[in-house]
Amino acid sequence: xxxxxxxxxxxxxxxxxxxxxFDDISLVIHDGQWxxxxxxxxxxxxxxxxxxxxxxxxxEGEVLYEKISIYNMKEKxxxxxxxxxxxxxxxxxxxxxxxxVLDNVILPLYYDExxxxxxxxxxxxxxxxxxxxxxxxxLPEGLSGGEKQRVAIARALMANPKVLICDEPTGSLDVANxxxxxxxxxxxxxxxxxxxxxxxxxxxxxxxxxxxRLNDGQLEEVGGNxx
Ligand code: ADP
Ligand code: MG
Numbered sequence: 620x621x622x623x624x625x626x627x628x629x630x631x632x633x634x635x636x637x638x639x640x641f642d643d644i645s646l647v648i649h650d651g652q653w654x655x656x657x658x659x660x661x662x663x664x665x666x667x668x669x670x671x672x673x674x675x676x677x678x679e680g681e682v683l684y685e686k687i688s689i690y691n692m693k694e695k696x697x698x699x700x701x702x703x704x705x706x707x708x709x710x711x712x713x714x715x716x717x718x719x720v721l722d723n724v725i726l727p728l729y730y731d732e733x734x735x736x737x738x739x740x741x742x743x744x745x746x747x748x749x750x751x752x753x754x755x756x757x758l759p760e761g762l763s764g765g766e767k768q769r770v771a772i773a774r775a776l777m778a779n780p781k782v783l784i785c786d787e788p789t790g791s792l793d794v795a796n797x798x799x800x801x802x803x804x805x806x807x808x809x810x811x812x813x814x815x816x817x818x819x820x821x822x823x824x825x826x827x828x829x830x831x832r833l834n835d836g837q838l839e840e841v842g843g844n845x846x
Contacts, residue, residue, distance in 0.1 A: 621648040621671065621782065621813070626680035628666055640666050641836040644680070650781070653804075653814040655824035657841070658833035664817040665710065665786055667833065671815060672784050673701040702727060706775030708785040712767045714759040714774075720745065721755045724774045737777075744773040748803055765796025772803060783807060785816045789823055801826060 626644040629637040640663040648654045658664050669675035671682055673689045682689045684704065689697055701707075714723045724741040725734070745755065748769040759767055768788060775783060785804075789797040801823060808814055816827065824830045831838045 620650055620683075620685060621815075622681075622683040622686075623647070623671060624681045624683070626667070626670060626682070627678045628663070628670060628675075629678055639836055641833070641838075644833075644836075644838045646831070646838060648782075648813060648815055650813055651808070651811050652829070653808050653816065653827035655827035655830040656815070656817045656833055656838075657819065657821070657824050657830060658817075662833045663836065664833055668707075668784050668786050668815065668817060672705050672707050673697045674707075703778045704781055706778065706780040706783045708768075708771050708775045708783065708788050710786040710790065712759070712771045714767055714770060716759055719756045719758060720750065720762070720770050723759065723770060724777055727774060727777050741773065741777065744776050745770065748773050749799060763796075764791050765793070765799065768792060768796070768800055769803070772800070776807075780812075782813045782815065785814070787817055787819060789818065789820055797823070 623644060623646040627642045628640045630640060632638050644667065646654070656664055656667070666675065670677045673682070676690060684700060689700055692700065715726065718726065721738060721741055724745060725737040728737055742752075742755065746752075750766060750769055750773065754762065754766065759770070762770065768791075772788070788804075789800050792800060797820070804814060804816070805826060814827070816823070818824050830841050832841050
């Protein structure tokens with residue numbers, strides 16, 4: 620379970636005033652739940668996901684993962700939370716351009732496990748997300764948007780995380796690829812993964828158990844059917 624309590628985040632502006640992104644956001648995400656978040660561009664969705672994933676320190680409030688406050692953890696512990704419990708799918712894939720598809724997928728665990736096992740797991744994951752073997756040794760620049768996104772999902776699953784956090788995972792995909800990615804998420808949910816997903820696509824949001832809208836610094840439940 621992830622409990623988000625009274626989360627506040629501001630950014631400093633050039634005039635040294637504080638720009639408020641959100642205040643007092645509270646949310647509970649249960650194990651195995653798929654929680655969708657929609658909201659206009661600039662409403663703080665990415666900032667919120669980064670706070671939940673332990674990538675960005677909120678100004679106030681807490682994120683509890685299995686009852687433990689991640690911002691009270693020592694840095695090493697928080698890094699492990701981020702690396703091992705959470706799979707993060709970034710808005711712009713963030714694949715490393717000079718590494719092959721296969722190496723991009725194993726990189727998060729490069730120093731943790733024997734390479735043979737990592738490569739074997741990476742191959743399985745890539746196959747699961749529909750990446751064919753002839754693409755394994757390609758550089759990311761040789762992939763389509765849909766392929767890049769699926770490689771990014773395979774990488775996020777490499778540590779066998781309990782939670783998948785996705786920032787607009789279908790934002791740049793055509794309908795066919797969007798449907799493929801959606802199918803992968805539905806399968807992952809069936810396997811028990813907890814999903815926190817930001818999207819502009821109401822059809823994608825609706826697949827979740829609950830939908831919230833982030834707007835004007837507040838999170839409001841809009842439900843799956845009311846969209
Ligand atoms: P969304 O993902 O909903 O589009 P973001 O979380 O990226 O929104 O951004 C929310 C607001 O915070 C935007 O107005 C954006 O310009 C601002 N912002 C985002 N990152 C930073 C930063 N590192 N420094 C200052 N302002 C930022
Ligand atoms: Mg964003």
